[in-house]
Amino acid sequence: xxxxxxxxxxxxxxxxxxxxxxxxxxxxxxxxxxxxxxxxxxxxxxxxxxxxxxxxxxxxxxxxxxxxxxxxxxxxxxxxxxxxxxxxxxxxxxxxxxxxxxxxxxxxxxxxxxxxxxxxxxxxxxxxxxxxxxxxxxxxxxxxxxxxxxxxxxxxxxxxxxxxxxxxxxxxxxxxxxxxxxxxxxxxxxxxxxxxxxxxxxxxxxxxxxxxxxxxx
Amino acid sequence: xxxxxxxxxxxxxxxxxxxxxxxxxxxxxxxxxxxxxxxxxxxxxxxxxxxxxxxxxxxxxxxxxxxxxxxxxxxxxxxxxxxxxxxxxxxxxxxxxxxxxxxxxxxxxxxxxxxxxxxxxxxxxxxxxxxxxxxxxxxxxxxxxxxxxxxxxxxxxxxxxxxxxxxxxxxxxxxxxxxxxxxxxxxxxxxxxxxxxxxxxxxxxxxxxxxxxxxxxxxxxxxxxxxxxxxxxxxxxxxxxxxxxxxxxxxxxxxxxxxxxxxxxxxxxxxxxxxxxxxxxxxxxxxxxxxxxxxxxxxxxxxxxxxxxxxxxxxxxxxxxxxxxxxxxxxxxxxxxxxxxxxxxxxxxxxxxxxxxxxxxxxxxxxxxxxxxxxxxxxxxxxxxxxxxxxxxxxxxxxxxxxxxxxxxxxxxxxxxxxxxxxxxxxxxxxxxxxxxxxxxxxxxxxxxxxxxxxxxxxxxxxxxxxxxxxxxxxxxxxxxxxxxxxxxxxxxxxxxxxxxxxxxxxxxxxxxxxxxxxxxxxxxxxxxxxxxxxxxxxxxxxxxxxxxxxxxxxxxxxxxxxxxxxxxxxxxxxxxxxxxxxxxxxxxxxxxxxxxxxxxxxxxxxxxxxxxxxxxxxxxxx
Numbered sequence: 012x013x014x015x016x017x018x019x020x021x022x023x024x025x026x027x028x029x030x031x032x033x034x035x036x037x038x039x040x041x042x043x044x045x046x047x048x049x050x051x052x053x054x055x056x057x058x059x060x061x062x063x064x065x066x067x068x069x070x071x072x073x074x075x076x077x078x079x080x081x082x083x084x085x086x087x088x089x090x091x092x093x094x095x096x097x098x099x100x101x102x103x104x105x106x107x108x109x110x111x112x113x114x115x116x117x118x119x120x121x122x123x124x125x126x127x128x129x130x131x132x133x134x135x136x137x138x139x140x141x142x143x144x145x146x147x148x149x150x151x152x153x154x155x156x157x158x159x160x161x162x163x164x165x166x167x168x169x170x171x172x173x174x175x176x177x178x179x180x181x182x183x184x185x186x187x188x189x190x191x192x193x194x195x196x197x198x199x200x201x202x203x204x205x206x207x208x209x210x211x212x213x214x215x216x217x218x219x220x221x222x223x224x225x226x227x228x
Numbered sequence: 229x230x231x232x233x234x235x236x237x238x239x240x241x242x243x244x245x246x247x248x249x250x251x252x253x254x255x256x257x258x259x260x261x262x263x264x265x266x267x268x269x270x271x272x273x274x275x276x277x278x279x280x281x282x283x284x285x286x287x288x289x290x291x292x293x294x295x296x297x298x299x300x301x302x303x304x305x306x307x308x309x310x311x312x313x314x315x316x317x318x319x320x321x322x323x324x325x326x327x328x329x330x331x332x333x334x335x336x337x338x339x340x341x342x343x344x345x346x347x348x349x350x351x352x353x354x355x356x357x358x359x360x361x362x363x364x365x366x367x368x369x370x371x372x373x374x375x376x377x378x379x380x381x382x383x384x385x386x387x388x389x390x391x392x393x394x395x396x397x398x399x400x401x402x403x404x405x406x407x408x409x410x411x412x413x414x415x416x417x418x419x420x421x422x423x424x425x426x427x428x429x430x431x432x433x434x435x436x437x438x439x440x441x442x443x444x445x446x447x448x449x450x451x452x453x454x455x456x457x458x459x460x461x462x463x464x465x466x467x468x469x470x471x472x473x474x475x476x477x478x479x480x481x482x483x484x485x486x487x488x489x490x491x492x493x494x495x496x497x498x499x500x501x502x503x504x505x506x507x508x509x510x511x512x513x514x515x516x517x518x519x520x521x522x523x524x525x526x527x528x529x530x531x532x533x534x535x536x537x538x539x540x541x542x543x544x545x546x547x548x549x550x551x552x553x554x555x556x557x558x559x560x561x562x563x564x565x566x567x568x569x570x571x572x573x574x575x576x577x578x579x580x581x582x583x584x585x586x587x588x589x590x591x592x593x594x595x596x597x598x599x600x601x602x603x604x605x606x607x608x609x610x611x612x613x614x615x616x617x618x619x620x621x622x623x624x625x626x627x628x629x630x631x632x633x634x635x636x637x638x639x640x641x642x643x644x645x646x647x648x649x650x651x652x653x654x655x656x657x658x659x660x661x662x663x664x665x666x667x668x669x670x671x672x673x674x675x676x677x678x679x680x681x682x683x684x685x686x687x688x689x690x691x692x693x694x695x696x697x698x699x700x701x702x703x704x705x706x707x708x709x710x711x712x713x714x715x716x717x718x719x720x721x722x723x724x725x726x727x728x729x730x731x732x733x734x735x736x737x738x739x740x741x742x743x744x745x746x747x748x749x750x751x752x753x754x755x756x757x758x759x760x761x762x763x764x765x766x767x768x769x770x771x772x773x774x775x776x777x778x779x780x781x782x783x784x785x786x787x788x789x790x791x792x793x794x795x796x797x798x799x800x801x802x803x804x805x806x807x808x809x810x811x812x813x814x815x816x817x818x819x820x821x822x823x824x825x826x827x828x829x830x831x832x833x834x835x836x837x838x839x840x841x842x843x844x845x846x847x848x849x850x851x
Contacts, residue, residue, distance in 0.1 A: 024255030027243065028483040032250075036483060039257075039535025050567060058567075069244040097535070099257035099481070131240070207241050 024101030166193030254327030333359035389437035398466030433467030655711025689808035801829030
């Protein structure tokens with residue numbers, strides 16, 4: 012058995028495909044590739060696939076990660092070639108990485124994620140910049156989500172308005188820890204920007220460094 | 229910016245606001261996207277209900293793959309948007325578009341509906357409206373798509389005759405290529421749309437309703453439905469594929485979950501049993517089988533193309549497939565150990581079926597489904613499904629004792645001349661089945677009972693009989709409820725008000741189209757959805773159209789009466805249906821016709837096809 016980490020893009024075609032459906036898509040990609048995934052034991056065996064961090068519906072990402080367990084020990088470069096040929100529209104495989112079988116689950120290492128927010132309509136650069144700065148200047152921003160209050164400010168790790176290549180966008184780093192997950196739409200609402208007027212792409216998933224206890228022999 | 233780009237931009241904004249937006253964006257594995265300008269004919273196939281139900285439709289899949297194999301044709305898909313999406317589309321000025329290229333449906337040359345059941349009719353009108361295509365055939369001019377329809381409900385095309393330019397009667401694999409050729413020739417010429425319709429009417433299996441004129445007597449009975457031109461055929465014989473073509477392999481794999489996520493392969497078409505209530509059993513004759521090799525090869529190719537983890541081997545009566553043992557052992561040995569689920573629906577009620585299922589059992593197991601349909605010998609003779617209760621109990625014992633904990637049983641109430649005693653017998657039989665389960669595996673045994681209400685269908689021996697009215701149905705359901713309430717049994721039945729609508733639409737004539745239009749105008753759609761069905765709206769629509777639904781639903785027809793679908797022939801003769809009707813009144817059964825031919829009319833209708841294809845792929849005798 013071997014464990015492989017896949018770095019991939021979830022493109023436009025899959026932006027409305029949820030977390031569980033993405034599991035299925037990976038399962039089928041491996042089936043088409045004739046690469047046999049390891050299955051869990053028990054009455055309802057499930058293929059062993061772990062996605063790093065659920066991507067909200069409607070967003071695309073160039074920086075997704077999934078760990079899969081394979082029954083056989085084929086070389087990584089061969090697996091990469093086959094997977095690329097069986098991947099479906101919207102799924103682009105960047106690279107594969109070999110991971111020790113008992114390393115801690117991928118999702119337990121996620122600490123934050125970085126989004127790039129592109130405006131669909133022309134906007135006033137100075138005005139947005141000011142709004143971001145005043146949001147960042149606050150110590151606390153109390154908001155409500157499903158009847159529970161939380162502090163949005165502590166979830167925003169960084170936010171910058173950038174203007175590369177004439178494309179005005181926000182680079183937003185949000186916490187993504189258990190019980191502390193920031194959402195781009197809540198950040199936008201706080202700025203007074205319609206969340207549906209922005210195209211959201213995840214560009215990085217930040218992992219905590221491995222420490223000794225994370226790797227069992 | 230072209231229409232397509234405008235649609236794309238508007239969608240980006242509205243899709244995050246609707247439920248399950250993945251239904252409306254295409255991009256699935258195996259969807260075929262061709263360059264719009266590269267082909268002569270653009271065709272859109274529409275399943276007029278939501279994506280989740282429409283995507284797995286095998287008919288669409290067959291035609292989609294077939295049409296896209298042609299260099300000169302592009303074939304895309306559309307489904308009915310759910311209510312929230314429809315609202316967003318109307319508010320944002322988005323016309324109904326195809327999923328592959330986001331082209332508005334109105335820019336296609338041909339829009340083809342599949343109409344597998346009647347409660348999709350208002351949805352079809354809604355789709356046309358959302359696509360900004362005139363609803364009535366008479367209002368369409370050059371520049372509008374040609375609107376065609378096929379599927380099982382099209383065997384009585386009259387209720388939708390005002391809205392559809394041409395119906396395809398029979399198997400689309402045969403007719404559609406010719407229809408497209410005819411369209412292509414017309415498109416490059418400079419003649420009128422009327423000329424196109426006239427040309428189409430010359431293709432066997434194509435019915436152009438605008439070329440026929442109905443007449444009625446003072447009592448409202450149809451007296452004639454005749455062609456208005458000499459060259460138009462008075463009678464339309466369905467088309468069949470004499471040899472079943474290779475089944476599709478490149479199934480579209482949705483990126484979201486839908487009702488059936490699986491490879492579906494028809495192992496045979498048609499049925500030799502002759503159950504008198506069964507529409508499919510009469511319209512899909514003759515029985516033609518696929519070879520084991522072809523089925524196994526198809527499964528293999530389809531698994532490679534889709535990565536699906538479930539395979540369904542479809543037919544009207546799986547245990548009757550001649551080489552069923554060979555097929556099951558080939559499939560189970562070939563695909564064992566791959567965590568695949570293989571389903572084999574429509575099994576006969578005998579222990580042989582249990583053996584089959586046991587050989588196919590994959591990693592996941594559900595219930596075991598059987599359809600006795602009736603519970604007394606008299607009733608079973610009437611409907612021509614002669615099963616012994618003892619046989620059902622023996623089969624149930626085998627099922628429970630071999631590891632299944634749930635059995636699903638399907639029954640129908642409302643068969644001709646059914647009494648409350650016949651209905652009560654259903655309850656007693658279900659109890660007996662559950663008792664067998666208790667004896668074998670104790671309290672874990674459970675039973676799901678589905679009791680639908682029989683709706684008499686065109687082209688069956690029961691096409692003349694009245695449907696039970698809601699009062700009768702309610703009384704019968706009360707008997708069942710009394711017998712079957714309690715632990716261990718789950719009972720599901722159909723809403724008698726929904727049955728009424730189906731009963732009117734399925735045997736309706738051309739005038740019923742007025743009520744369909746009125747009901748849609750008053751907001752009826754998704755009539756097949758319990759929570760959307762508007763009974764009061766339909767009653768009002770019938771009233772405003774000037775007729776009584778009882779005339780269509782609850783009236784016994786005289787066998788001499790001209791029926792609205794008499795000009796459409798499924799190959800089975802009217803004479804044979806009459807004979808079967810009379811035998812049902814005796815009652816007398818007609819055995820399975822694979823052992824002896826009872827002259828249903830298929831062989832004379834398709835004698836050339838049979839002569840050119842001798843041997844055992846057809847289960848009819850040689851000619």
